[in-house]
Amino acid sequence: MKKYSVFAVAREAMRHHTGWTRAWRDAAPKKRYDAIIIGAGGHGLATAYYLGKNFGITNVAILEKGWLGGGNTGRNTTIIRSNYLQDPSAAIFEKSRSLYETMSQDINYNVMFSPRGVIMLAQTEHEVRGYKRTAHANMLQGVKTEFVSPARVKELLPIINLDGPRYPVLGGLWQARGGTARHDAVAWGYARACSDMGMDVIQQCEVTGIRSEGGKVTGVSTSRGDIACDKLGIVVAGHSGQLAEMAGFRLPLESVALQALVSEPIKPCMDVVVMANTVHGYMSQSDKGEMVIGGGTDGYNNFTQRGAFQHIEETVRALIETFPMVSRLKMLRQWGGIVDMTGDRSPILSKTPVEGIFINSGWGTGGFKAIPGSGWGMAELMAKGHSPLTDAFGLERFSEGRFIDESVAAGVAH
Amino acid sequence: MLIVSCPCCGVTAEETEFHAHGEAHITRHAMDASDEQMETYLFMRKNPKGVHFERWRHQNGCGKWFHMARDTATLEVFGTYSAQTLAPPEDLLAEIDAKRPGWRDRA
Numbered sequence A: 001m002k003k004y005s006v007f008a009v010a011r012e013a014m015r016h017h018t019g020w021t022r023a024w025r026d027a028a029p030k031k032r033y034d035a036i037i038i039g040a041g042g043h044g045l046a047t048a049y050y051l052g053k054n055f056g057i058t059n060v061a062i063l064e065k066g067w068l069g070g071g072n073t074g075r076n077t078t079i080i081r082s083n084y085l086q087d088p089s090a091a092i093f094e095k096s097r098s099l100y101e102t103m104s105q106d107i108n109y110n111v112m113f114s115p116r117g118v119i120m121l122a123q124t125e126h127e128v129r130g131y132k133r134t135a136h137a138n139m140l141q142g143v144k145t146e147f148v149s150p151a152r153v154k155e156l157l158p159i160i161n162l163d164g165p166r167y168p169v170l171g172g173l174w175q176a177r178g179g180t181a182r183h184d185a186v187a188w189g190y191a192r193a194c195s196d197m198g199m200d201v202i203q204q205c206e207v208t209g210i211r212s213e214g215g216k217v218t219g220v221s222t223s224r225g226d227i228a229c230d231k232l233g234i235v236v237a238g239h240s241g242q243l244a245e246m247a248g249f250r251l252p253l254e255s256v257a258l259q260a261l262v263s264e265p266i267k268p269c270m271d272v273v274v275m276a277n278t279v280h281g282y283m284s285q286s287d288k289g290e291m292v293i294g295g296g297t298d299g300y301n302n303f304t305q306r307g308a309f310q311h312i313e314e315t316v317r318a319l320i321e322t323f324p325m326v327s328r329l330k331m332l333r334q335w336g337g338i339v340d341m342t343g344d345r346s347p348i349l350s351k352t353p354v355e356g357i358f359i360n361s362g363w364g365t366g367g368f369k370a371i372p373g374s375g376w377g378m379a380e381l382m383a384k385g386h387s388p389l390t391d392a393f394g395l396e397r398f399s400e401g402r403f404i405d406e407s408v409a410a411g412v413a414h
Numbered sequence B: 001m002l003i004v005s006c007p008c009c010g011v012t013a014e015e016t017e018f019h020a021h022g023e024a025h026i027t028r029h030a031m032d033a034s035d036e037q038m039e040t041y042l043f044m045r046k047n048p049k050g051v052h053f054e055r056w057r058h059q060n061g062c063g064k065w066f067h068m069a070r071d072t073a074t075l076e077v078f079g080t081y082s083a084q085t086l087a088p089p090e091d092l093l094a095e096i097d098a099k100r101p102g103w104r105d106r107a
Helices: A006-014 A042-055 A087-109 A125-141 A150-154 A183-196 A237-247 A307-324 A324-328 A367-383 B034-042 B088-100
Strands: A032-038 A062-065 A118-122 A146-147 A172-176 A200-203 A207-213 A216-224 A225-234 A255-265 A273-276 A282-285 A290-301 A330-344 A348-351 A357-361 B003-006 B012-014 B019-023 B050-057 B064-069 B077-082
Touching: A032 A042, A032 A216, A042 A062, A042 A183, A042 A357, A042 A367, A062 A183, A062 A225, A087 A125, A087 A183, A087 A367, A118 A125, A118 A150, A125 A146, A125 A172, A150 A172, A183 A200, A183 B034, A207 A237, A225 A237, A225 A367, A237 A255, A237 A330, A237 A357, A255 A307, A273 A307, A282 A307, A290 A307, A290 A330, A290 B019, A307 A324, A348 A367, A348 B019, A348 B034, A357 A367, B003 B077, B077 B088
Parallel strands: A032 A062, A032 A225, A062 A200, A118 A273, A225 A357
Antiparallel strands: A118 A172, A146 A172, A207 A216, A216 A225, A255 A290, A255 A330, A273 A282, A282 A290, A348 A357, B003 B012, B019 B050, B050 B064, B064 B077
């Protein structure tokens, strides 16, 4: 792999960009690997990357049913923040956010991390109290957030209408070091780094069965043949339940559609990320100038990667009240992804009833921000059997009643 | 957009009149339930990619609860039936068998 640098750009500029090589190898499956990761999205690739980087395990395959980063990694609204209420969540999301800060240097791939700040609007008295509590919790957790006044919100967001008739803005939870990153670049950069370590990123390879003997995993059957492995990581978001069924265990998950949309590109008007959880809408402006808008999930189980139109309408209707200028925008595209929701709205990073199989799922509507932290913890879990980042997120928490309850703390927009 | 017929009041309307409330026919165990039974009741869901039986409410209509059989992979609605039952009716199951040969309910 050639290193990307300013000198490489200058050199290629001299020769009409004819010297760029493939970023990663398009590998064919081998007969056996030390570890297989199912799912070449952000979380799967990050898991593989940190298995190699932190633990020296490089005989690894990452299997992908479709194409690299073609699932939720390429469908989200790229928001990165770590202002969670519960300690285990704050730990893994803050680890993740801090890894994003140095990711471009670490993997030698520009992921365009933009720490522009995230403001979560408090539009009811309950939200004011909730966010003040979160700000206090974050202070104890070492996550820098603050509760700010409506005047400060207006300063950060000149386009906002503070005194909307239904939901006036009463303040906000401000995380100055949150922001966005280029989602595709995260997948591509990790894939390139994994490939460079000798790992095989195998696309168009659907897992059709999981084989085990005596309660221990022995390999997987795929659309491109059987592959043996010692350890297996299932990192696939919406289809986690289908893969768990192949391995013979159940998961406390439900899959629903989450939609997003972008407007036509306009001149810069908003340089922070804004989330309005009471009305289920969040928005940021991309580098191209499009307003990137996300809403709440559809109400019913769904595997179709498209959602119902009325949810888009609800989201836009709510945003127009708080951001009147949105009403003049044409919307360009709308799409959906399938997210897997747990009962406590916190993820599952866990061993499973089958020895050697590990699962990373249940990120719900907030997986993108967690990619590096999730990969870091999952790699440690797979290599050592436990990790301080993931210990609280085990499957057993549901039977033990030991929840990490973020459904109340974070509302819908996770 | 789903088109739904309410078996309680007979109205056929688009999904905005209704609200989904998750998997149907979940067993609620008695006070002496084991931890595993409680976990299953509270959190474990079939979440099938395919035929799904679920609870709905005619929220902006008659207000009554009912059950629906729907395909989560195609969003086809197979039919609706009374909430006062422990299992889907036979004629609806036969219709699903005809449309989805070989389908099975996930354990």
